[in-house]
Amino acid sequence: METLSSDGSLSLYFDLKKGEKADLEVVAQAAIDWVAALRAVAQEIDPDTSIRVEIVDAIEGSLSLNTVLDFLEAQAAKFDDGASQHWRLKKIAVALAVFVVFTGAPTYDFYFGDDTKELSAEDRKRIDELIELTKNKPAVEEKKREFFKALERDPSIKGVGVTEKRGRIPAVIIPSTEFAERSGLWQIYTEEEPRKRISHQIIKVQLITPTLVHRARAWRFQAPGMPEFSAIMRDEKFLSALKENHLEEHLRIGIPMTLRLQIEERNEGGIWVPKRRVVTEVISPKPI
Numbered sequence: 001m002e003t004l005s006s007d008g009s010l011s012l013y014f015d016l017k018k019g020e021k022a023d024l025e026v027v028a029q030a031a032i033d034w035v036a037a038l039r040a041v042a043q044e045i046d047p048d049t050s051i052r053v054e055i056v057d058a059i060e061g062s063l064s065l066n067t068v069l070d071f072l073e074a075q076a077a078k079f080d081d082g083a084s085q086h087w088r089l090k091k092i093a094v095a096l097a098v099f100v101v102f103t104g105a106p107t108y109d110f111y112f113g114d115d116t117k118e119l120s121a122e123d124r125k126r127i128d129e130l131i132e133l134t135k136n137k138p139a140v141e142e143k144k145r146e147f148f149k150a151l152e153r154d155p156s157i158k159g160v161g162v163t164e165k166r167g168r169i170p171a172v173i174i175p176s177t178e179f180a181e182r183s184g185l186w187q188i189y190t191e192e193e194p195r196k197r198i199s200h201q202i203i204k205v206q207l208i209t210p211t212l213v214h215r216a217r218a219w220r221f222q223a224p225g226m227p228e229f230s231a232i233m234r235d236e237k238f239l240s241a242l243k244e245n246h247l248e249e250h251l252r253i254g255i256p257m258t259l260r261l262q263i264e265e266r267n268e269g270g271i272w273v274p275k276r277r278v279v280t281e282v283i284s285p286k287p288i
Contacts, residue, residue: 093130241287
């Protein structure tokens with residue numbers, strides 16, 4: 001596996017609608033809010049962390065904002081061979097605390113894909129501890145909401161994600177359908193924690209086992225760095241194209257696919273456990 005840098009690099013990835021360009025004013029505001037959210041999280045995790053924006057790269061159909069987290073302690077200990085992994089764990093924790101609404105062993109692999117496969121159990125425990133420092137902190141929640149509120153203003157932005165590597169598409173992209181909820185527009189305050197929730201995510205997978213019937217049946221998939229999972233196939237257009245052999249690529253075991261998933265979760269002892277997954281849309285391969 002390629003060794004990933006521990007230099008503090010993070011890329012904020014905007015997934016754009018085909019043929020459309022992002023509103024520069026919205027991207028600029030989102031960039032400001034992204035850095036502000038990172039700073040708020042980093043302040044809770046490590047008050048000595050500084051963050052700078054380095055460069056903006058644009059390619060067709062997407063936009064990446066590359067940022068660098070500078071750990072002041074790193075400058076004093078840059079010759080310590082064991083320190084780089086310590087800083088990298090902080091970086092991952094800062095990025096995840098802005099994006100995720102739950103933690104747990106699969107979460108890092110789910111969001112960063114192959115980037116975090118080599119993390120040890122001790123590393124993952126340390127990330128959990130760092131993210132825990134940011135929970136229920138008003139300053140952090142406010143900056144996170146402002147970031148997603150900024151994204152809502154541009155309909156050309158259909159998703160957002162984060163990755164360690166420049167030029168790499170994130171393993172998971174948060175779709176624009178979730179921006180309103182994450183910005184607090186649909187947030188409902190109750191005295192008790194909700195027992196169930198439904199989320200929507202776009203995820204890249206490999207096909208493990210198809211069910212080749214024109215009905216809503218379970219298929220098996222695997223996302224990078226995650227265990228296999230089942231999801232009910234409910235994309236009627238895809239099933240019809242499959243029946244008529246009208247897909248842009250022949251279906252086979254191991255074929256890369258991009259899915260829009262609806263995930264139903266239940267709160268069990270404070271941990272959100274997936275109970276049901278539904279494929280609402282097969283983004284690729286497409287019908288022809």
